[in-house]
Amino acid sequence: MSDPGVATAGHEIEATRFAQPSAVLENLPDGSMLLRHGLAPAPYDRQVGDWLRRWSDAAPDRVFLAAWREDGSIESLTYAETRNLCDRLSQALIGRDLGAERPIAILSEKSLSHALLTLAALQVGIPVAPLSPTYSLRAEARGRLKVCLEAATPGLVLVEDGDAFEEALALVDPETEIVHVQHPPGKRDSTDFASLLSATAGEDVDGAFDRVDPDAPAKILFTSGSTGVPKPVINTHRMMCANATAQAQLYPFLTARPPVVVDWQPWHHCGGSSFNFHAALANGGSYYIDTGKPTTAQAFAPTLRALSTVSPTIHFNVPLGYEMLAFHLERDDRLRQTFFAELDCLIYAAASMPPRLWQHLERLSERERGRRVPMMSSYGTTELAPMHTSLHWHENRPGLIGLPIPGSQVKLVPCHDKLELRARGPNVTPGYFRAPAATQAAFDAEGWYMTGDAVRLCDPDDPARGLVFEGRLSEEFKLSTGTFVQVGAVRTALVSACPLVGDALIVGENRNTLGALLILDLKEGRSRFGDPDLTMEALVAMEEAHAAIKADLARYNAENTVSSRRIAAAMPILDIPSLRKGETTDKGYINQRLAVARRADLVEALYDADNSAVIRP
Structure with a gap:
């Protein structure tokens, strides 16, 4: 197997940035195999709110959240400012009829207000359900919005722009409170987000903070519906905290210096809202909200602006996003210099990386830095919070999904001539929100979550080489x-x-x-x-x-x-x-x-x- 410390001449220091791969494989009598990481799990926090309080005390003046205004300037919030605003919002939320049965739904894109309301709700035990803005803004997708709203039955709905979401709000129960950040909707009453910030935080917030149940629903994240209608997946504080801790164990550079994340990935998906966002929050870093999308040249422009302005230390993207980014990195010296200046790692997920793109990115990093910036990957689903395996060492090709994260296990179950990946660990969902039949169908008799995905060992004689993804069994x-x-x-x-x-x-x-x-x-x-x-x-x-x-x-x-x-x-x-x-x-x-x-x-x-x-x- 390739050694992450000596894979190439330019990577002598990488062993200090990444955990060494180590695996324990057990063969079971029925032909299945159990695989786990050789690294013991580290203790993790009780709830997501612990991170904000820790860093608001330890680094109050450090920028935590930032976003670009329309004029190109950056609006930012320090950890201390974020905590103050979240505590005020929490106080306002406590006075409403919200909780496990009446969560908060957020229909609009990620934004500072989206982040603040999410953190404020989570720290006092109110679940949040971020829904795809596509479901609201595109008429042909509103059937899925209706499905999501009926499943979540929110007690409060946040929209950034009341005008833009007017038609979608017609599907929201008339008794549900609507909160707008700007432009109140014309056809129903709504609450101005700014009015929630006028509350004065009191002892109620600390009391609710202390009562948060790590195993109660914290986020309700809907699957993308690739195999049917979107399903409401419960993500608990335990799941998210265990996942973020494992992430830091495998990528020690996250704790060596405050990470800087510039991220376009949406928050209605687990990757953007948990994996990427928590990489910054859990480790005292800074998260810059990129409003771009790797779809058209116009939609991608905000990403180019963001990455030309702020140098990330870790970058998350999907192969299509990297494809568009590589095109501009090749041609724009300033973009290339800023992007690679502080970069510790590139991470891709959600789809397979074409070898030609992998090689192109390596050439670009060698051209700018004189060495390859490590490119890592992971495997997960919404039900896994989302990372369950991680490639955290150097390979010369894409395709591997690595080893189970510390504290979690993979069971490889024969299915025809394939091996299905099944998952167990503190990062695995307890099930689907108010859907006992779907929950029962997702787990086998021993309590393993059945992913329906096929994998194989890269090298059966050396399990530390990790796993290779082989597609969905249903396809x-x-x-x-x-x-x-x-x-x-x-x-x-x-x-x-x-x-x-x-x-x-x-x-x-x-x-x-x-x-x-x-x-x-x-x-x-x-x-x-x-x-x-x-x-x-x-x-x-x-x-x-x-x-x-x-x-x-x-x-x-x-x-x-x-x-x-x-x-x-x-x-x-x-x-x-x-x-x-x-x-x-x-x-x-x-x-x-x-x-x-x-x-x-x-x-x-x-x-x-x-x-x-x-x-x-």
């Missing part, structure tokens, strides 16, 4: 030969091999050969063919695009000769899976099985030997 299928197809692995490899392909639906269940319905990358097409006005319709029909894909597929097949990976036929499509149809999540993840089932006509066309639109490498 796998068999060819007519009885051969299993690992859809996730095939899709990732195919997209990595074909730059013009942004995503793909892998098909071939009960057929002799494997096929792919290709979702082309319009941005790549416009760049490659030098036409900024190129449409998707034109790209899908373009002979030059077909020729390029055919050549890429031929190279892919030369390296993937087995029937379970070789693509015999591919076809670009215009019928792209959508959120409106429930085929994708707001993170862009495609429900492969549902999307394929709804495109049976395209699958038949793909296997039509006379179809000239089919690419046959």
